[in-house]
Amino acid sequence: MTGAAAGAVGHHCLVPGIYDEPELYEAACAYRDVPGGVDALLRWAGRHRDPGAGPPRSVLELAAGPAEHARELARRGLDATALDLSAAMCARATQLAAAGATRLTVVQADMRDFSLGRTFDLAVTMLNSLCHLLTLDDLLRHLASVARHLDPGSLYIAELAHPADFFAAERRTSSKWSSEVDGGTVSVRWGGGTDVIDPVTQITREHVSVTYHRRGGAVRTVTDVVPNRFWTATELTAAIRLAGGFTVVASYGDFDADTPVAAPDAWRMILVLRRDDVASEVPAPLTATTTPARTSTTPAS
Numbered sequence: 568m569t570g571a572a573a574g575a576v577g578h579h580c581l582v583p584g585i586y587d588e589p590e591l592y593e594a595a596c597a598y599r600d601v602p603g604g605v606d607a608l609l610r611w612a613g614r615h616r617d618p619g620a621g622p623p624r625s626v627l628e629l630a631a632g633p634a635e636h637a638r639e640l641a642r643r644g645l646d647a648t649a650l651d652l653s654a655a656m657c658a659r660a661t662q663l664a665a666a667g668a669t670r671l672t673v674v675q676a677d678m679r680d681f682s683l684g685r686t687f688d689l690a691v692t693m694l695n696s697l698c699h700l701l702t703l704d705d706l707l708r709h710l711a712s713v714a715r716h717l718d719p720g721s722l723y724i725a726e727l728a729h730p731a732d733f734f735a736a737e738r739r740t741s742s743k744w745s746s747e748v749d750g751g752t753v754s755v756r757w758g759g760g761t762d763v764i765d766p767v768t769q770i771t772r773e774h775v776s777v778t779y780h781r782r783g784g785a786v787r788t789v790t791d792v793v794p795n796r797f798w799t800a801t802e803l804t805a806a807i808r809l810a811g812g813f814t815v816v817a818s819y820g821d822f823d824a825d826t827p828v829a830a831p832d833a834w835r836m837i838l839v840l841r842r843d844d845v846a847s848e849v850p851a852p853l854t855a856t857t858t859p860a861r862t863s864t865t866p867a868s
């Protein structure tokens with residue numbers, strides 16, 4: 568069992584937490600329909616990329632964790648790269664790709680500022696991982712880094728929590744759930760309850776608890792406190808304009824259908840950004856140094 572209190576600077580301090588437990592994290596997220604999500608990503612890529620560009624051939628998944636979506640896209644023939652800050656998550660993504668004989672490049676780097684020396688046709692960030700960008704500067708550096716890695720006309724698709732989870736009288740997603748997973752049941756609490764948003768910073772210190780009950784056997788719990796920055800739709804739009812290099816071309820509220828983000832049953836906020844043609848619009852990195860990236864490709868080329 569691990570317990571961690573995250574420091575004010577962010578989640579990745581030296582104490583272990585839920586992202587150091589990739590298998591439990593995966594079990595907690597087993598409710599997702601990853602192939603269905605990937606169908607939607609490819610449908611939107613076909614619709615919103617430059618006409619005549621054809622289907623995307625390469626993809627970069629940011630804050631990828633175990634790289635569920637990157638591995639599914641690789642299985643469908645894309646040249647896939649997964650980037651994450653956590654060494655444990657990178658190791659797990661590499662291990663799962665090898666086990667599935669899936670070719671995947673894994674990079675351990677910070678999504679706030681990275682340099683991979685190449686471009687992609689598509690970038691994606693899934694499951695509200697942008698909540699780990701805690702400040703406007705973090706978000707601007709991130710957008711500039713992503714823009715540098717996309718060819719003109721290519722897309723950046725970012726899935727975020729729906730603002731109704733923060734603004735509406737009732738949340739549209741649950742902060743507690745259980746799933747049947749291999750050989751047992753996982754029970755999850757992720758935020759909610761007494762976790763309140765700081766009205767000034769818009770950061771919630773989300774209490775996370777994941778308990779795995781192996782059938783007829785052991786019980787294991789990991790607890791953590793994960794800072795989560797809530798980004799409003801208008802803040803995101805303003806930050807995207809400020810960063811330069813992108814135009815918001817669509818937004819959706821679900822993966823199953825093309826539900827508008829404003830629909831009463833929308834439960835995600837999915838933004839589709841198209842990389843502008845004018846290279847000069849992308850500012851240089853805000854910092855003098857770029858985080859060194861550690862890269863491995865599975866299976867080895």
Ligand SMILES: C[S@@+](CC[C@H](N)C(=O)[O-])C[C@H]1O[C@@H](n2cnc3c(N)ncnc32)[C@H](O)[C@@H]1O
Binds near residue numbers: 634650653679
């Ligand atoms: C909620 S998990 C989501 C993982 C994955 N996107 C998914 O859909 O399963 C958030 C991930 O963001 C990663 N992360 C947090 N801060 C990061 C940063 N600054 N740069 C890169 N990855 C980061 C964590 O290590 C973790 O794997």
